[in-house]
Amino acid sequence: MRTLILGCKGQLGKDLITVFGEAGEVVGFDLPEIDVSSEGDVRSAIDDSQPEFIVNSAAYTNVEGAEDEEESAFLANEQGARIVAEQAAAKDVPMVYISTDFVFDGTKTTPYEAKDEANPLSVYGRSKLAGEIAVRAAARRHFIVRTAWLYGPGGNNFPEKIIAAAQKNPSLKVVHDEVGSPTHTWDLALATRALSRTEAYGTYHAVNAGSCARDEFARAILECAGIDTPVTACSLDEFPTKARRPLYSVLSTADLEGATGHVSRDWREALNHFIERRI
Numbered sequence: 001m002r003t004l005i006l007g008c009k010g011q012l013g014k015d016l017i018t019v020f021g022e023a024g025e026v027v028g029f030d031l032p033e034i035d036v037s038s039e040g041d042v043r044s045a046i047d048d049s050q051p052e053f054i055v056n057s058a059a060y061t062n063v064e065g066a067e068d069e070e071e072s073a074f075l076a077n078e079q080g081a082r083i084v085a086e087q088a089a090a091k092d093v094p095m096v097y098i099s100t101d102f103v104f105d106g107t108k109t110t111p112y113e114a115k116d117e118a119n120p121l122s123v124y125g126r127s128k129l130a131g132e133i134a135v136r137a138a139a140r141r142h143f144i145v146r147t148a149w150l151y152g153p154g155g156n157n158f159p160e161k162i163i164a165a166a167q168k169n170p171s172l173k174v175v176h177d178e179v180g181s182p183t184h185t186w187d188l189a190l191a192t193r194a195l196s197r198t199e200a201y202g203t204y205h206a207v208n209a210g211s212c213a214r215d216e217f218a219r220a221i222l223e224c225a226g227i228d229t230p231v232t233a234c235s236l237d238e239f240p241t242k243a244r245r246p247l248y249s250v251l252s253t254a255d256l257e258g259a260t261g262h263v264s265r266d267w268r269e270a271l272n273h274f275i276e277r278r279i
Helices: 011-021 039-051 072-092 123-138 157-168 185-196 214-225 255-260 266-279
Strands: 005-007 028-029 055-058 095-102 142-147 172-175 202-205 231-234
Touching: 005 011, 005 039, 011 142, 011 185, 028 039, 039 072, 055 185, 072 095, 072 123, 095 123, 095 185, 095 255, 123 142, 142 185, 157 172, 157 214, 157 266, 172 214, 185 255, 185 266, 202 255, 214 231, 214 266
Parallel strands: 005 028, 005 055, 055 095, 095 142, 142 202, 172 231
Antiparallel strands: none
8 A cells, every 4th residue: 555644754754654664655745845735735745646545644733832823723734634635535545634632621531532522722722623624524535533642753742851851850840630641653653554454434542551640651751761850740730831731631542443453552561662762
């Protein structure tokens, strides 16, 4: 199968290139070669690569920045999603749009299922939900894959920030009242590939198994990295942000497992793999 990866230079895109490359031919594009918000760019990329499957991992992902750059966020996350879906549909090529747990408001106390009502709290979340809606309207043969707390080698992500902070400070304070599903880019790429082998189109959640609070995640990161900097739990009130975040965004992968048989490993095992890869 020949796969086109849009957003191939990002932390997820790099792992998508590798994982899909193990199963067939892969072509990748990213800025500045193409802009997914440009219909001409996307059409040319599809015409040139003649893919049998398309993964759109291109996105505006700066959650805080989106509060001040709403137009840029919607340009990539809604317009870009719509254009890719329309061009994929024109060629009758199945496609994936990567979305986020930020489409939810975090008021549940049990894992979110794909069918649960979305209610984003931030500009970023609203832009990604708008992208989901655009994809559903434009392409019959689509997968929407929501993920959470994503990290991978070379990315500007939570584990890298924690490691850098721990190397500069005698101790860290990390919030305890934000709970979610840490997800390694490698595992998200594997889950996406599993979906690509089916025709079970629709919306799915793909995260590593289990869940934790941010402070627990931080301690696990430092333990895996062999860093003994202590972590103290604190409240989100001590770290105010422009963008409101869901306090609870654990995602259920039951639909994904039912459709593909693919079961993601525990987040701690995935974290160990990440630390091994970054050394």
